[in-house]
Amino acid sequence: MIIRDPGCAPFGASSPVDRLATPRPPVRLDRLERPVARVVVDVMLKPEILDPQGKAVLGAMGRLGFSGVEAVRQGKRFEIEVDGDVTPEVFSELERAAGTLLANPVIEDYAIHVE
């Protein structure tokens, strides 16, 4: 974990807001001390599906004076750590998990990649 100078951080170095601002390295190492591979699945509601949560966020943006924001849509990000290398077999198995469990294809789209 990168620790920034607390003096620079508006919310203190340990606040979630500050931590999200810096790219996070994998936190775990495997038995051979290699970083644990991470597969990321991003899930978004399909464009035609109403997103009341995104609308609530948009409303709050306006009230807080963040100008120029026209639309907000809220999604989900899953960070999946796997034991060993992300082989094509592992990747396709996780893609299956994304399409059956993590996302509901009736209302959501997903994208999957290795980080």
Next chain:
Amino acid sequence: MRVGVVTFPGSLDDRDAARAVRLAGGEAVSLWHGDADLRGVDAVVLPGGFSYGDYLRCGAIARFAPVMGELVEAAHRGLPVLGVCNGFQILCESHLLPGALIRNDHRKFVCRDQRLRVDSTSTVWTSEFAPGEEITIVLKNGEGGYVADERTLDELEGEGRVVVRYLDGNPNGSHRDIAGVTNARGNVVGLMPHPEHCVEPLTSPSTDGLRFFTSVLARVAATP
């Protein structure tokens, strides 16, 4: 006549559902989410509540509970299944019913006595209603907006598979005022309003909910 009521972690209305089954004249059988066993019941109710804390999506984790594997197979063979509120969400996540339930368009939890029109009386759960009959059933949900693509909605309406529709205003943004739908065979019904809460005059605005349960009991009794 034995009607199973499934309890998931976070189910709320399983007791009321069992009580409704008994008041309708049936025997209520408790089913546990962790047992892949329907105990030979003649029909199953998936009750309302917040199974698995509504984590991920409402009903998304309950769909993979051990009891659901056998339930989905039995439903495909014709077993009557009623999903109320969270149960409706589980049926959609299981793909036993088309579409999905999303957060209410106005973003508030809704809790009220809801007027409904019964649009389909050919399902095993609504055969004791008159076609077009207007009833009152309590509604309580945060994620009750029924959505499906236009083709699916046209198909549901064309095949008479919209079971109940909201009257006097749409409470949650559901497409085409849909409050409940059925599968092609008419044995699986899901709806957001709660018939199991409307079975006794002391505690509900009507006893209209009772007929969902007497309907299925009559159907099961008539099946050889």
